[in-house]
Amino acid sequence: MEITLGFGSNLGKRKETIEQAYILLEEELGEMISKSSFLETEPWGFESENKFMNSVAVFRTSKKPEQALDICNAIEAKLGRKRSETSVGYSSRTIDIDILFCENKIIDTERLKVPHPLIDKRDFVLKPLKEIMPDFIHPLLGKKISEI
Numbered sequence: 001m002e003i004t005l006g007f008g009s010n011l012g013k014r015k016e017t018i019e020q021a022y023i024l025l026e027e028e029l030g031e032m033i034s035k036s037s038f039l040e041t042e043p044w045g046f047e048s049e050n051k052f053m054n055s056v057a058v059f060r061t062s063k064k065p066e067q068a069l070d071i072c073n074a075i076e077a078k079l080g081r082k083r084s085e086t087s088v089g090y091s092s093r094t095i096d097i098d099i100l101f102c103e104n105k106i107i108d109t110e111r112l113k114v115p116h117p118l119i120d121k122r123d124f125v126l127k128p129l130k131e132i133m134p135d136f137i138h139p140l141l142g143k144k145i146s147e148i
Helices: 014-028 065-078 124-132
Strands: 002-011 030-035 040-042 052-061 096-102
Touching: 002 014, 002 065, 002 124, 014 030, 014 052, 014 065, 040 124, 052 124, 065 096, 096 124
Parallel strands: none
Antiparallel strands: 002 052, 002 096, 030 052, 040 052
Protein backbone atom coordinates (compact mmCIF):
# COMPACT_ATOMS: atom_id res chain seq x y z
CA MET A 1 0.00 0.00 0.00
CA GLU A 2 1.13 3.55 -0.67
CA ILE A 3 0.57 5.94 2.21
CA THR A 4 0.88 9.70 1.92
CA LEU A 5 2.05 11.58 4.99
CA GLY A 6 2.11 15.29 5.79
CA PHE A 7 4.85 16.75 8.00
CA GLY A 8 5.01 19.97 9.98
CA SER A 9 7.47 21.40 12.47
CA ASN A 10 7.78 24.83 14.07
CA LEU A 11 10.08 24.19 17.03
CA GLY A 12 13.79 23.44 17.03
CA LYS A 13 15.65 22.49 13.88
CA ARG A 14 12.52 22.13 11.79
CA LYS A 15 13.91 20.81 8.50
CA GLU A 16 16.35 18.45 10.25
CA THR A 17 13.57 17.07 12.44
CA ILE A 18 11.43 16.27 9.40
CA GLU A 19 14.44 14.66 7.70
CA GLN A 20 14.96 12.52 10.84
CA ALA A 21 11.30 11.50 10.63
CA TYR A 22 11.86 10.39 7.01
CA ILE A 23 14.75 8.14 8.12
CA LEU A 24 12.83 6.63 11.04
CA LEU A 25 9.78 6.04 8.86
CA GLU A 26 11.90 4.24 6.26
CA GLU A 27 13.18 1.99 9.05
CA GLU A 28 9.76 1.28 10.59
CA LEU A 29 7.09 1.92 7.95
CA GLY A 30 8.61 1.25 4.54
CA GLU A 31 10.40 2.72 1.54
CA MET A 32 9.93 6.41 0.79
CA ILE A 33 9.07 6.61 -2.91
CA SER A 34 8.45 10.35 -3.27
CA LYS A 35 8.82 13.54 -1.26
CA SER A 36 8.06 17.19 -1.82
CA SER A 37 10.35 20.11 -1.31
CA PHE A 38 10.09 22.01 1.98
CA LEU A 39 7.61 24.86 2.36
CA GLU A 40 7.77 27.48 5.12
CA THR A 41 4.33 28.64 6.27
CA GLU A 42 2.56 30.64 8.92
CA PRO A 43 0.85 28.69 11.74
CA TRP A 44 -2.67 27.51 10.90
CA GLY A 45 -5.45 27.50 13.50
CA PHE A 46 -3.40 29.22 16.23
CA GLU A 47 -0.89 32.02 16.75
CA SER A 48 2.84 31.51 17.18
CA GLU A 49 5.98 33.53 16.50
CA ASN A 50 7.49 30.41 14.92
CA LYS A 51 6.80 29.58 11.29
CA PHE A 52 6.27 25.99 10.20
CA MET A 53 8.36 23.92 7.86
CA ASN A 54 6.08 21.56 5.92
CA SER A 55 6.45 18.72 3.45
CA VAL A 56 4.66 15.67 2.11
CA ALA A 57 6.07 12.21 1.39
CA VAL A 58 4.75 8.93 0.02
CA PHE A 59 5.83 5.59 1.48
CA ARG A 60 5.27 2.04 0.29
CA THR A 61 4.31 -0.13 3.26
CA SER A 62 2.94 -3.52 4.19
CA LYS A 63 1.50 -2.06 7.41
CA LYS A 64 -2.20 -1.55 7.97
CA PRO A 65 -3.36 2.08 8.33
CA GLU A 66 -3.82 1.88 12.12
CA GLN A 67 -0.35 0.33 12.46
CA ALA A 68 1.01 3.21 10.38
CA LEU A 69 -0.72 5.66 12.73
CA ASP A 70 0.92 3.99 15.74
CA ILE A 71 4.33 4.19 14.03
CA CYS A 72 3.82 7.89 13.19
CA ASN A 73 2.78 8.68 16.79
CA ALA A 74 5.79 6.79 18.20
CA ILE A 75 8.16 8.66 15.88
CA GLU A 76 6.60 11.99 16.86
CA ALA A 77 7.26 11.13 20.53
CA LYS A 78 10.81 9.99 19.76
CA LEU A 79 11.46 13.34 18.06
CA GLY A 80 10.21 15.34 21.05
CA ARG A 81 6.51 15.82 20.35
CA LYS A 82 4.66 16.41 23.60
CA ARG A 83 0.93 15.74 23.60
CA SER A 84 -1.23 17.05 26.40
CA GLU A 85 -4.47 15.31 27.31
CA THR A 86 -5.83 18.62 28.60
CA SER A 87 -4.83 21.05 25.83
CA VAL A 88 -7.46 22.08 23.34
CA GLY A 89 -6.72 23.13 19.76
CA TYR A 90 -3.42 23.44 17.94
CA SER A 91 -0.06 24.37 19.42
CA SER A 92 3.60 24.63 18.49
CA ARG A 93 5.37 21.29 18.06
CA THR A 94 8.68 19.73 17.14
CA ILE A 95 6.97 17.42 14.65
CA ASP A 96 3.52 16.57 13.41
CA ILE A 97 2.94 13.64 11.07
CA ASP A 98 -0.51 13.29 9.53
CA ILE A 99 -1.79 10.44 7.40
CA LEU A 100 -3.26 12.19 4.37
CA PHE A 101 -4.08 9.25 2.09
CA CYS A 102 -3.87 5.46 2.10
CA GLU A 103 -4.10 5.00 -1.66
CA ASN A 104 -7.78 5.60 -2.44
CA LYS A 105 -9.12 4.03 0.77
CA ILE A 106 -11.73 5.80 2.88
CA ILE A 107 -11.32 5.18 6.61
CA ASP A 108 -13.59 6.69 9.23
CA THR A 109 -12.89 5.37 12.71
CA GLU A 110 -12.59 7.07 16.07
CA ARG A 111 -8.78 6.96 15.80
CA LEU A 112 -8.25 7.58 12.11
CA LYS A 113 -9.93 9.51 9.31
CA VAL A 114 -8.52 9.06 5.81
CA PRO A 115 -8.39 11.04 3.63
CA HIS A 116 -7.38 13.61 6.21
CA PRO A 117 -10.53 15.76 6.60
CA LEU A 118 -8.77 19.14 6.29
CA ILE A 119 -6.64 18.61 3.16
CA ASP A 120 -8.71 20.93 0.99
CA LYS A 121 -8.50 23.75 3.58
CA ARG A 122 -4.74 23.71 4.10
CA ASP A 123 -2.43 25.25 1.50
CA PHE A 124 0.56 23.96 3.47
CA VAL A 125 -0.63 20.45 2.56
CA LEU A 126 -2.07 21.14 -0.90
CA LYS A 127 1.02 22.88 -2.32
CA PRO A 128 3.39 19.98 -1.55
CA LEU A 129 0.75 17.46 -2.69
CA LYS A 130 0.38 19.32 -6.01
CA GLU A 131 4.15 19.12 -6.43
CA ILE A 132 4.45 15.33 -6.11
CA MET A 133 1.00 13.95 -6.99
CA PRO A 134 -1.05 16.51 -8.95
CA ASP A 135 -3.08 13.85 -10.79
CA PHE A 136 -4.06 11.83 -7.71
CA ILE A 137 -7.85 11.87 -7.32
CA HIS A 138 -9.07 12.69 -3.82
CA PRO A 139 -11.34 9.72 -3.00
CA LEU A 140 -14.05 11.81 -1.32
CA LEU A 141 -13.95 15.00 -3.39
CA GLY A 142 -13.56 13.20 -6.72
CA LYS A 143 -11.10 15.87 -7.94
CA LYS A 144 -7.44 15.75 -8.88
CA ILE A 145 -5.18 17.35 -6.28
CA SER A 146 -4.24 19.93 -8.93
CA GLU A 147 -7.93 20.95 -9.14
CA ILE A 148 -8.53 21.45 -5.43
